Amino acid sequence: MxxxxxxxxxxxxxxxxxxxxxxxxxxxxxxxxxxxxxxxxxxxxxxxxxxxxxxxxxxxxxxxxxxxxxxxxxxxxxxxxxxxxxxxxxxxxxxxxxxxxxxxxxxxxxxxxxxxxxxxxxxxxxxxxxxxxKQLRYPASLNCAYNELNDIDYLLNKFDAVIIDKQFGATIELTFEISLSQWPLLMAAVVSQFQGRLRLIALSPRLQ
Missing domain, CATH: 3.30.230.30 (Impact, N-terminal domain)
Incomplete structure (x- = not known):
């Protein structure tokens, strides 16, 4: 594909x-x-x-x-x-x-x-x-604290991800779309910057 x-x-x-x-x-x-x-x-x-x-x-x-x-x-x-x-x-x-x-x-x-x-x-x-x-993008999500949102926005923008939904509660749940080539780069950057505190969830089999 x-x-x-x-x-x-x-x-x-x-x-x-x-x-x-x-x-x-x-x-x-x-x-x-x-x-x-x-x-x-x-x-x-x-x-x-x-x-x-x-x-x-x-x-x-x-x-x-x-x-x-x-x-x-x-x-x-x-x-x-x-x-x-x-x-x-x-x-x-x-x-x-x-x-x-x-x-x-x-x-x-x-x-x-x-x-x-x-x-x-x-x-x-x-x-x-x-x-x-046109890059094909696939959905994924993550939860972050309010004080982490700016850093997450920066990383999503850096790896050409597009935010499609934000839900505000005790934490912020972001749903976004990202290309297959950028997905592993984003995962590595999130792990490095947040030392494993945040978990990215693939919502498409293409990202798994």
Whole structure:
């Protein structure tokens, strides 16, 4: 299982005309089906009366072949959605979607021509889209005294952990997420600084 992957950080668009048909291609960040459906609805509204709105999306990591979808939207089977999805897979991006809007110009392109037309714009968008690296993080927790909180905050920040919950009682219970590579480094630092007084608890099998 991969521990990090790249994701797009903003939408890009590419437009071209092929044999009088107009193709408008979009690549954008998306991580769930509901957000993708909203994006598709927005594009349909912004670009009305097109003949086809073909699409592909990968909602998870690049190696996750479950959270994917594609559609030819009325074009011949296999001429749009699947080739577009293949480009997303080849890009090694995660949490990415693409939609291509086609305004028909009166000339049939054939299946091969459609594959080339639908993938050309997506390929250009994938070259242009800005991206960032995303580290996979896993949950863990610890309890500390109030006078230890500043030191714990410093260590969590040092090892790129993200606090997701704080519970205040007789002690403070912190729940946080951390990458697999940083977990043993954090454990060693906590043991060294607090001389075994604090115990980190892994809440994911990946950290155990």
């Amino acid at each position: 991969i521990e990090s992957y790249y994701v797009p950080i903003e939408e890009v668009r590419f437009e071209e005309e092929i044999k009088q048909s107009r193709f408008i291609s979009f690549v954008f960040p998306v991580n769930n089906a509901d957000d993708f459906s909203q994006k598709l609805a927005d594009i349909r509204k912004s670009w009305p009366n097109a003949c086809h709105y073909c699409y592909a999306a990968r909602f998870g990591a690049p190696d996750n072949d479950v959270l994917i979808k594609s559609s030819d939207d009325g074009e011949p089977a296999g001429s749009a959605g699947r080739p577009m999805l293949a480009l997303l897979s080849g890009s090694q991006l995660g949490e990415v979607g693409t939609i291509v809007v086609r305004y028909y110009g009166g000339t049939k392109l054939g299946v091969g021509g459609l594959v080339r037309a639908y993938t050309a714009g997506v390929r250009q968008c994938l070259l242009d889209v800005p991206k960032r690296e």
